Amino acid sequence: MQITTALSFTLAAVLGSSVLITTAQASGEAECIAPAKPGGGYDLTCRLAANGLLDAELIDAPMLVTYMPGGIGAVAYNHLNGVRTDDPNLIVAASTGAAVNLALGKFGQYDADEVRWLGALGVDYGAIVVNADSPYQSLDQLMTALQQDPTQVAFGAGGSIGSQDWMKAALTAQAADVDPKSLRYVAFEGGGEALAALLGNHIQVFTGDLSELKSQLESGDIRVLAALSEERMAGPYTDIPTALEQGYDVQWPIWRGYYMGPEVSDEAYQAWVERLEALSQDEGFAERREARGLFPMARFGDDFDAYVKAQVADFKTLAQHVGLTQ
Structure with a gap:
């Protein structure tokens, strides 16, 4: 019964989000998926982009925020890879926690190479x-x-x-x-x-x-x-x-960032990179970021993509060393 309920909840989360997704796709509006329920860190990450981009006039219309809880981000990750691989208007909120879960194999068949890591707006x-x-x-x-x-x-x-x-x-x-x-x-x-x-x-x-x-x-x-x-x-x-x-090389940045589908065009990907870079330099956004307890982080595009993949690789090594994975 517990397994059936969990599966039903996951399916309902995906189906429940599909109405909003279809609306966003049809209108061409920017959209951010928060892979959790409202009110958490992923919601904050989507709102950070949605409110910041609109206030800085880097998007023409309000960004839609869609909630897709399940599997600590796995449902959204699998949805993007299975349904919306090339959507140029969609970004998905992510964090260091997503990198940890990818390293631990909690996102199923997909790994860190299956998406295009876009950038981080705070840490x-x-x-x-x-x-x-x-x-x-x-x-x-x-x-x-x-x-x-x-x-x-x-x-x-x-x-x-x-x-x-x-x-x-x-x-x-x-x-x-x-x-x-x-x-x-x-x-x-x-x-x-x-x-x-x-x-x-x-x-x-x-x-x-x-x-x-x-x-x-x-x-x-x-x-x-x-x-x-x-x-x-x-x-x-x-x-x-x-x-x-x-004298101890221990670093733990808890970044708040985004990824896009693996088949998004280079043109669409670069347009989002430029939006986020411009937003990170906006004075009003700096105040918004600080109010949410975040410090600046300036990694975007290929630099951020390589950074996340290297981070996942390091986490995998640690997880194997301590027996969390094979």
């Missing part, structure tokens, strides 16, 4: 966080503790093993030459619950995201040992060193 970054009273004053001290006995350091975050938050912990351990399989990791229902556990000393390290830490930084309740970014972020994050500058 957040992972962070290695401890309680303000933690004995770990630096990332070096945490790494030394992991090397001595990884079972004595409890990591925790709002995702299960194989999730983005777990990947951050695994990569941190790997940078210290510690086998990620030896880590103690506690999965919580969300980042808020994990942060509460950190403040209550139930876990020692929280692998969160920079944008969700702003209020805690102001309160002085936490210490961020490292930002998992390429360089230091500005504003309230300026005093947080990156893992890289401390």
